[in-house]
Amino acid sequence: MTAIPDHGRRIVAAVDADARALGIRPGMTITKARAFAPELDVVDAEPEVDFEGLRRLALWVGARYSPVVAPDPPDGLWLDVTGCAALFSSERALLKDLHRRTGAFGLSLQIAVADTAGCAHAVARYVPAGRPVTIEPGAHRKAIALLPIRALRLPPADVEALRKLGFERVEQLTGAPRGPLAKRFGRELHRRLDQALGTLPEPIEPIFPEQLPRARRGFMEPIATAEAFAQVIGDLAHDIAGQLGRLGKGARRLDCYFHRVDGQVQAIRVGTAAPSRDPKHLAKLLTAKIETIDPGLGIEAMTLVAPLIEVQALRQGESLESLTRRGPDLPALVDTLANRFGQRSLHRTVPRPGAMPERSVAITPALRQADGAAWSDELPRPSRMLARPEPVDVIALLPDDAPRLFVWRGKRYRVTQGDGPERLQGEWWRDGGIEGETPLSVRDYYQVETEAGGRYWLFRLGDGVHAATGSMRWFIHGAFA
Amino acid sequence: MRHPAVLADLRAKIARIDGVCARHEVLPFGVDAVDSRLPGGGIATGALHEIAGSPELADDASATIFLAGILARTEGPVFWCLRWHDLFAPALHLAGLHPDRVIHVEAGSDTNVLLAMEECLRHPGLAGVVGEVSKYSCVASKRLQLAAETSGVPAFVFRRTSKADQAAEGTAAVTRWRITASPSEDLGIPSLGRPRWRVALERVRGGNPHFWILEGCDATGRIALPAALVDRPAAQEDRQAAA
Numbered sequence: 050m051t052a053i054p055d056h057g058r059r060i061v062a063a064v065d066a067d068a069r070a071l072g073i074r075p076g077m078t079i080t081k082a083r084a085f086a087p088e089l090d091v092v093d094a095e096p097e098v099d100f101e102g103l104r105r106l107a108l109w110v111g112a113r114y115s116p117v118v119a120p121d122p123p124d125g126l127w128l129d130v131t132g133c134a135a136l137f138s139s140e141r142a143l144l145k146d147l148h149r150r151t152g153a154f155g156l157s158l159q160i161a162v163a164d165t166a167g168c169a170h171a172v173a174r175y176v177p178a179g180r181p182v183t184i185e186p187g188a189h190r191k192a193i194a195l196l197p198i199r200a201l202r203l204p205p206a207d208v209e210a211l212r213k214l215g216f217e218r219v220e221q222l223t224g225a226p227r228g229p230l231a232k233r234f235g236r237e238l239h240r241r242l243d244q245a246l247g248t249l250p251e252p253i254e255p256i257f258p259e260q261l262p263r264a265r266r267g268f269m270e271p272i273a274t275a276e277a278f279a280q281v282i283g284d285l286a287h288d289i290a291g292q293l294g295r296l297g298k299g300a301r302r303l304d305c306y307f308h309r310v311d312g313q314v315q316a317i318r319v320g321t322a323a324p325s326r327d328p329k330h331l332a333k334l335l336t337a338k339i340e341t342i343d344p345g346l347g348i349e350a351m352t353l354v355a356p357l358i359e360v361q362a363l364r365q366g367e368s369l370e371s372l373t374r375r376g377p378d379l380p381a382l383v384d385t386l387a388n389r390f391g392q393r394s395l396h397r398t399v400p401r402p403g404a405m406p407e408r409s410v411a412i413t414p415a416l417r418q419a420d421g422a423a424w425s426d427e428l429p430r431p432s433r434m435l436a437r438p439e440p441v442d443v444i445a446l447l448p449d450d451a452p453r454l455f456v457w458r459g460k461r462y463r464v465t466q467g468d469g470p471e472r473l474q475g476e477w478w479r480d481g482g483i484e485g486e487t488p489l490s491v492r493d494y495y496q497v498e499t500e501a502g503g504r505y506w507l508f509r510l511g512d513g514v515h516a517a518t519g520s521m522r523w524f525i526h527g528a529f530a
Numbered sequence: 531m532r533h534p535a536v537l538a539d540l541r542a543k544i545a546r547i548d549g550v551c552a553r554h555e556v557l558p559f560g561v562d563a564v565d566s567r568l569p570g571g572g573i574a575t576g577a578l579h580e581i582a583g584s585p586e587l588a589d590d591a592s593a594t595i596f597l598a599g600i601l602a603r604t605e606g607p608v609f610w611c612l613r614w615h616d617l618f619a620p621a622l623h624l625a626g627l628h629p630d631r632v633i634h635v636e637a638g639s640d641t642n643v644l645l646a647m648e649e650c651l652r653h654p655g656l657a658g659v660v661g662e663v664s665k666y667s668c669v670a671s672k673r674l675q676l677a678a679e680t681s682g683v684p685a686f687v688f689r690r691t692s693k694a695d696q697a698a699e700g701t702a703a704v705t706r707w708r709i710t711a712s713p714s715e716d717l718g719i720p721s722l723g724r725p726r727w728r729v730a731l732e733r734v735r736g737g738n739p740h741f742w743i744l745e746g747c748d749a750t751g752r753i754a755l756p757a758a759l760v761d762r763p764a765a766q767e768d769r770q771a772a773a
Binding site for chain 2 (some may be wrong): 465
């Protein structure tokens with residue numbers, strides 16, 4: 050429990066879970082708290098140190114999740130996750146990751162996402178869900194309607210006064226006439242209400258780590274066209290490439306901030322597959338995302354920051370080599386595609402020791418060095434494989450003949466030739482799989498050629514002796530050349 | 531003035547205007563019967579080619595390997611832009627195209643596949659760019675053809691599950707192929723011989739359509755004429771095509 054001086058007495062600033070269980074709440078006087086538990090361990094609060102910790106957390110969150118982050122003292126962080134989900138495949142995945150990693154620091158936290166900062170603030174503090182809460186777009190009005198009015202970030206005295214007037218929940222305030230309330234409580238009340246409802250903008254002023262390469266341009270006249278942005282991005286990229294060059298580093302991530310005249314800050318974040326300080330390349334990645342910026346009434350300043358930099362070694366003779374061998378500029382192309390379609394959509398395949406064909410291939414980042422793992426070139430494999438084997442009706446001679454006829458997707462295929470079986474044993478250490486498949490299951494694969502010449506890959510589940518190995522049903526798994 | 535040099539010069543000029551493999555090299559199949567039908571003697575790099583199978587999965591599978599075979603005989607990275615998730619890498623390896631060379635781009639939709647292809651085609655030095663789409667317009671084909679011409683990278687649009695009568699649309703592609711499976715030789719034992727394809731060259735700029743029955747790719751991506759057909763006189767094949 051920490052204490053803080055207030056008007057000549059000491060009041061409780063923060064409590065841990067044990068103290069909370071005793072009924073001690075922030076805002077009590079220490080003497081009253083001692084009445085609950087005389088052996089209380091009281092430490093002087095250090096707001097400056099707390100704020101510094103919050104700032105460090107904000108910088109960490111900023112480097113990992115979103116370029117627009119700001120501390121919200123004493124105990125909150127603002128995070129603008131607009132457009133940041135691409136790096137994590139979905140917003141849900143981003144929140145889960147944030148929740149898990151921050152929780153791993155030993156912090157207890159509550160995350161809420163909403164259209165407006167005010168709504169997210171209220172939901173995070175007054176809806177104790179224990180997991181990230183997402184308020185769907187457009188639902189923020191409904192979400193805060195039933196929350197108590199202190200969720201609106203009002204001074205405690207106003208909250209108390211409103212309660213005496215009978216206002217308990219936010220919905221009562223939204224329905225009430227504004228004039229009399231404004232006369233009594235000033236503009237602050239409706240400013241907070243409007244911020245939560247989204248009728249009044251609430252900009253988040255992002256914080257930056259110091260000492261990072263950074264370039265800034267302020268404008269005499271606000272600019273608003275894509276061409277102008279591209280021009281400025283080119284200049285900024287040039288500046289930042291110069292700074293990176295002096296450090297001997299390359300950028301792995303760039304954030305470009307657009308400061309709007311109304312105080313809103315919007316940002317573009319791009320990542321690179323390999324450290325880069327080529328101004329043209331960096332500018333190209335950024336300009337590809339200009340369309341996500343809403344300039345509003347105009348942009349009055351732009352800042353480019355490289356929050357993630359890595360040593361970019363210049364190999365000896367690299368420049369000579371690149372002059373003589375006109376190889377493709379793969380990192381540049383991979384970056385462009387990855388920033389457009391998402392990091393995960395770009396990959397190469399590597400063999401993986403999995404017994405079943407669908408588990409025999411793994412994916413790896415497009416630019417990772419090949420580790421020379423060998424692909425098997427003994428057994429025929431289909432060039433088109435169904436994501437899930439589909440059941441087929443088959444006429445086949447038992448025990449081991451290839452099918453004579455099969456029906457797939459309502460079409461009959463008469464088989465003229467066949468080859469097999471190739472027996473694949475299930476991975477006994479693994480559960481699940483296709484319908485009714487147990488870890489013990491066995492698949493007998495057959496290559497069959499139909500009358501038209503098409504070749505398909507069929508398999509029968511089970512070895513015909515042990516029931517645990519499968520149901521003896523037939524499936525189709527792919528097609529050969 | 532009918533002078534061979536003047537005619538050759540004019541032809542070169544027209545070829546340059548048309549963009550028909552005037553400046554870029556070609557990738558021969560190594561099968562005379564096929565190469566002789568293609569201007570320049572092979573698949574032109576720096577140009578757009580269309581490949582199709584049929585709604586049958588086996589035919590699309592054959593077209594995939596036909597494509598892998600062409601790319602197997604090139605050097606450098608290949609970008610394979612996908613909408614479907616059914617491409618199975620071990621088969622590419624079996625056709626001689628090492629999966630380490632293939633970068634998959636899961637673009638998600640036809641539009642995105644074409645966008646990704648165009649972006650890739652702006653980078654010279656790639657071995658090839660493949661895009662799998664279900665439909666694409668003449669305008670899109672022109673854009674890809676232009677991009678391919680500029681960089682010299684061969685581009686392949688793979689029209690998935692394409693019906694035979696869909697081919698009527700105009701296109702800027704230099705060649706258009708349709709690969710369908712064809713019954714292979716009966717070995718007389720319960721085993722399968724080398725696969726056979728009916729390879730139809732439906733359209734070729736500066737040449738005539740034709741079709742062949744060919745044997746599928748070997749481990750280095752080479753196709754071949756079936757042994758029984760190799761010694762057959764060329765005239766007979768032509769009659770077959772006309773029939």
